[in-house]
Amino acid sequence: MDIRVLRYFLAVAREESISRAADVLHITQPTLSRQMMLLEDELGAQLFNRTNKITLTEAGVHLKLRAMEIDSLMDMLERDFSARSDVMGQLSIGSGIYSASNEVFSSLQDFSRQFPKVTYEIHTAAADKLKEMLDKGLLDFAIMMEPIDVSRYEYFRLRTKDKWGLLLSAGNPLAGKERISVPEDLNGIELLVTGRK
Numbered sequence: 001m002d003i004r005v006l007r008y009f010l011a012v013a014r015e016e017s018i019s020r021a022a023d024v025l026h027i028t029q030p031t032l033s034r035q036m037m038l039l040e041d042e043l044g045a046q047l048f049n050r051t052n053k054i055t056l057t058e059a060g061v062h063l064k065l066r067a068m069e070i071d072s073l074m075d076m077l078e079r080d081f082s083a084r085s086d087v088m089g090q091l092s093i094g095s096g097i098y099s100a101s102n103e104v105f106s107s108l109q110d111f112s113r114q115f116p117k118v119t120y121e122i123h124t125a126a127a128d129k130l131k132e133m134l135d136k137g138l139l140d141f142a143i144m145m146e147p148i149d150v151s152r153y154e155y156f157r158l159r160t161k162d163k164w165g166l167l168l169s170a171g172n173p174l175a176g177k178e179r180i181s182v183p184e185d186l187n188g189i190e191l192l193v194t195g196r197k
Contacts, residue, residue, distance in 0.1 A: 001039075001042060003070065003071070003074050005035055005038075005039055006067040006070060006071065007067075007071060008021070008025060008027075008032060008035050008036070009036065009039060009047070009063065009064075009067055010064065010067050010068065010071060011024055011025050012032070012036060012048070012054060013056055013060065013064050016053050016054050016055065017053070017054055018032055018033055018036070018054065036048070043059070043063070045057075045059035045063075046059065046060075047059055047060035047063060048060055069136060069138060072138055073137060073138065076090065076092065086117050087115045087117065087118060088115075088117035088118060089117075089118060089119075090118070090119045090120065090121055091118060091119075091120050091121070091140050091141075092120075092121045092123065092138060092139045092140050093120060093121070093122050093123070093139065093140065093141060093142070093143075094122075094123045094124075094125060094129075094130035094133055094134070094139045094141070094142035094143070094144075095122065095123070095124060095130070095142065095143040096124065096125070096126060096127060096130070096143065096144065096145055097124065098143060098145060098160075098162050099160050099161075099162050100143060100145075100158040100160040100161075100162060101143050102160070103158050103159065103160050104143055104158070108120065123138075123139065127142075127144040127145055127148050128148075130142040130144055131144065131148060134153070143158070145162060166180060166191075174189075
């Protein structure tokens with residue numbers, strides 16, 4: 001399977017049209033249609049529902065996710081090998097929305113002054129997703145909040161501490177408390193929380 005064909009597939013998925021994707025890719029529509037049929041033959045799966053508007057089948061959605069990962073890795077590889085004597089390339093960083101992230105991004109300002117040809121790609125997600133991206137090689141490093149299994153990684157703890165809090169209406173009995181005890185104060189109260197495990 002050729003990376004070029006995967007990129008063709010991603011263009012069709014994005015544009016939801018063979019003709020629009022062909023225009024974007026600067027190739028003819030019959031050529032692109034043939035490439036997509038050959039890809040489906042190679043994979044032994046139908047990737048598209050072909051109606052007025054092209055949509056992805058379940059197999060197509062699965063391929064799209066994998067193709068995006070492969071495309072991202074290929075971009076990183078191409079950038080790595082395009083570097084000459086200067087330090088250049090792209091750092092892929094993952095982070096949740098934490099106070100500790102400010103500490104890291106402040107350090108990157110100094111790094112950027114020293115190595116101006118380095119660019120950054122920032123991914124925001126929960127720690128479970130960031131860990132998955134690290135494992136797939138899609139991130140160079142990530143800022144994550146414990147608890148998380150770090151036994152497979154080189155890591156250090158940042159000095160900044162994040163605190164969890166509650167947003168409450170002013171009339172809520174807990175709003176007047178200086179500190180909330182878990183689980184005593186929260187027992188029996190319905191909460192909206194993040195989806196992290």
